[in-house]
Amino acid sequence: MGDVFVLAEHRRGELREVTLEMLGKGRELAGRLGGHLKAVLLGHNVDAFARELASQAHEVLVVEDKRLENFNSELYQKVLASLLAERKPTLTLIGHTACGMDLAPSLAAELNLPLATDCIGFEFEDDRLLVIRERYLGKLQSKVSFKDSPQYMATVRQAAFPVKELEPLSGQIVAVESPLAEEARRKKFIEYVEAAVGEVDITQAEIIVAVGRGIKEKENLEIVEKLAQAVGGVLAGSRPVIDAGWLPPDRQVGQSGKTVRPRLYIAVGISGSSQHLAGMKNSDIIVAINKDPHAPIFNVATYGIVDDLFKVVPALTEQLSGSYSGQG
């Protein structure tokens, strides 16, 4: 008992990074719970993944089935409901991803398990497991406890637990018979569709000026465009600006958009949701201009200006353009 299961997430022939992140954290939690760490791998022709996972888990449970080639929450739920009910791990970790979140809530509800989503920390108090998760778009964090249960489930935020070099394990690979008797009935995977390629590839830019919700109106984008020109950078945006249709989708920085790593990233009116930070926090130098001193963007920025962007951006543009003649 005390086992920790980690659901391996893979897509189009690649094991997704969050899987290894969960295995790292999972190993520590399994140690604390006095159990084993087991990777759970569902798929078709996934032997290579199984071998890779075996170096990071005490056991790899593999459910091989042609019908599991692509993620399908209906089929995944069927397989996992049967597996978890039978093997009863104390804790099951699933990625807080578009696939994990299509699966975990309904799976937990079917099994009547407590579920905490988007977890960024795990703690024990008197042997009780608690999780840390954000609220209010990252402005506060919360400590959450579970109702007593023999099994718990959590979805784990991507990149919350960076992969560390751990001593390799030599987990046993165990084939588990697929409980699926038929094709998915109500939900069918059709295909993947790539994002449209735009005229500018922001992932190649050395300098990015990104604009967020703080810009308020589409008409105001002009001042940020001018800054981008003055500094020799390309214009990008955070989700709210793309959602509003003010910039095309290929300019979106963040988890569901592009991951960028320019030499200079200037964030204008961006508060810094975790999804946005995931897409830019590895930039060499980050400048944040935001009037809210508590905005999470200041936690990753190199330099910050806590002020009204409508005053700072024009001043910055003017000075960069060399037309400035006042006293600095």
Added chain:
Amino acid sequence: MDTVVCVKHVPETAEADLVIRSDGRGIEEKNLTFDINEADNYALEEALLWKEKYGGSITVITVGPEDANMTVRMCIAKGADRAIRLDDPRFEASDSYAIAKILHAALKDMKFDVVLTGIQASDDGHGQAGPILAQMLGLPHAAYVIKTEVLEEGRRVRVHRELEGGLHEVVEIELPAVLTIQTGINEPRYASILGIRKATKKEIELAGMEALGLKEDEVGEAGSKTRLEKLFPPPVGERAQILTGTPQETSAQLIGLLKDKGVI
């Protein structure tokens, strides 16, 4: 197409100063403005677009206090036909599971083709209620939906789910179903003055615990599977070097620093 849209009345916290309540388990709400949860607003718009195209009705449902009437009235003003508010003092401190249970009690005997809701609420960010509701109703679901297309006269729907890195996954799903809608799927409309005027006269149906046939241990903290123990400010990491002064001064300092680093 008869659609149910589940909406939540949430505080706008993006630019607000948040104060943790003295019991540590919530925030002071008196100085905050509230509005429809952003993703739910996109879900409502999707329902309105379907109604324009295929006919049918829209029922808006919320679990929330009297103040939430403001949010459901705005949905009526935009074109929803019916509004239901589920409220009871015993619903206080319900987690996603208990909220789904309450919604389930209201929807289980209702006829509809699809339930839409936002992928998550901007306050708690759980992203659970929609798919749990689907499970309780015995319906299929798709989460993170960023495009919809109704097929075969409403027997099926083809949706794009937004994965990471700009990739979409296309799935077909049988109706009735529950879809959780991602922001950016459409352009939410504003209510017309006429619509707002009409909405003020509209009756909002109200149901509490007994009316929904729920028991005390199914709602609130007793019916929840998780409990928020305490809120706290995020740990302060390696914060930015904050530049101070007038906009001219901070700009000059910044340019100097960036030149020193050789990035401009």
